[in-house]
Amino acid sequence: MGWTDRLKLRTAAALVAGGLGVSLLLAPAASAAGRPAAAAPCVKTDAACAEWVPLGKEGARSMVYRTFPLTRPNPQIRRAVIMVHGTLRNADHYFTTATGAAFLAGALNDTLVIAPAFHSAQGACKDALQPNEVSWSCGGDSWRSGGVSASHPTLTSFDFVDEMLRKLADKRVFPNMARIVVAGHSAGGQFVSRYEMANRVHEGLGVPVTYVVANPSSYAWPDPSRPLPVGDAAPSAAATAWDSETLHAAFSYGAFAGAASTPDYDRWPYGWEHRTGYAAALSDDQLRANLAGRPTTYLFGQVDTLPLGGFDGSPSAMAQGPTRRARGEAFIKYLNERLGGKARALIVPECGHNDRCVFTTDTVLPVLFPAP
Numbered sequence: 001m002g003w004t005d006r007l008k009l010r011t012a013a014a015l016v017a018g019g020l021g022v023s024l025l026l027a028p029a030a031s032a033a034g035r036p037a038a039a040a041p042c043v044k045t046d047a048a049c050a051e052w053v054p055l056g057k058e059g060a061r062s063m064v065y066r067t068f069p070l071t072r073p074n075p076q077i078r079r080a081v082i083m084v085h086g087t088l089r090n091a092d093h094y095f096t097t098a099t100g101a102a103f104l105a106g107a108l109n110d111t112l113v114i115a116p117a118f119h120s121a122q123g124a125c126k127d128a129l130q131p132n133e134v135s136w137s138c139g140g141d142s143w144r145s146g147g148v149s150a151s152h153p154t155l156t157s158f159d160f161v162d163e164m165l166r167k168l169a170d171k172r173v174f175p176n177m178a179r180i181v182v183a184g185h186s187a188g189g190q191f192v193s194r195y196e197m198a199n200r201v202h203e204g205l206g207v208p209v210t211y212v213v214a215n216p217s218s219y220a221w222p223d224p225s226r227p228l229p230v231g232d233a234a235p236s237a238a239a240t241a242w243d244s245e246t247l248h249a250a251f252s253y254g255a256f257a258g259a260a261s262t263p264d265y266d267r268w269p270y271g272w273e274h275r276t277g278y279a280a281a282l283s284d285d286q287l288r289a290n291l292a293g294r295p296t297t298y299l300f301g302q303v304d305t306l307p308l309g310g311f312d313g314s315p316s317a318m319a320q321g322p323t324r325r326a327r328g329e330a331f332i333k334y335l336n337e338r339l340g341g342k343a344r345a346l347i348v349p350e351c352g353h354n355d356r357c358v359f360t361t362d363t364v365l366p367v368l369f370p371a372p
Helices: 003-017 091-104 157-168 187-198 235-239 277-281 284-293 324-338 355-359
Strands: 050-055 060-066 079-084 111-116 179-185 209-214 296-301 344-348
Touching: 050 157, 060 091, 079 091, 079 157, 079 187, 091 111, 091 355, 111 157, 157 179, 157 187, 157 277, 179 187, 179 355, 187 209, 187 277, 187 284, 209 355, 235 324, 296 324, 296 355, 324 344
Parallel strands: 079 111, 079 179, 179 209, 209 296, 296 344
Antiparallel strands: 050 060, 060 111
């Protein structure tokens, strides 16, 4: 499919996700033999498509956008996608991206798309919270690495996704649920990469879960080694990596030369030392087994080689490589070759640090919406 055709499809997806022509494009087919027609997905970013998810035992709650209710029995749902937003806490934008991708994949009517909102009224964040709404951390790495809530210290951000997964796996509500995907881009990609290795519900849900990590700025490295600044991790090579749609693999690993000046480079969430929040309850062996064994696909934009879009330029992040793409390619090679992982990686052609370009590309749609 050429770029013009892809642009036309993405425009149609944006119209659908924005609510234009929804009654025509998303109207359920007429029922046969007198059976009730299937419900139509809700794709607007307003109260009609929002729902509260109760958390903990003190009446706390957090909001999600969703295409179908989370508590109403729905046998037409066969898969679900949880799409985690980026650092701007713009769940509405990511809901639009995810529903547009579902439209392109022909999956809107049998997929429950969810975009959780990690709102915060802490520090510089000024989200207008509703009564009993959890306030997550503002900025930093806490919310994206399973840190505790700013308003409810017994809750972590990973608990929020745990609860959504338990709801989706409830066969009394979704009897035909066959696949669940947890995906995120940028800061959301950081969230998913750490949630994948740390969550404690994966094996007990009874429904297969896969993870999609797109263009994060950093990873939680499993040991103190780091990519050496040679080969494809050399700054000059990483800066021109955009010229290739092929996954780079010329990476070597060793002791981090800047450890003396950056003594915290291996602390959580950049490494596994001194873990806090949700991940503190797991051992290194548990994290290692989860990281290597859980099915995850990593997506790297072909031209995501510039320090844009909230790029993490801290010394701890720069220890992992000079660009997002180089960091991801080096991490994948280490994971698969050193830890025996089976993670999949895709270079997304022509995309930079842009969630809509990445998640609406032909090769990515089957990853987000796998066959039930």
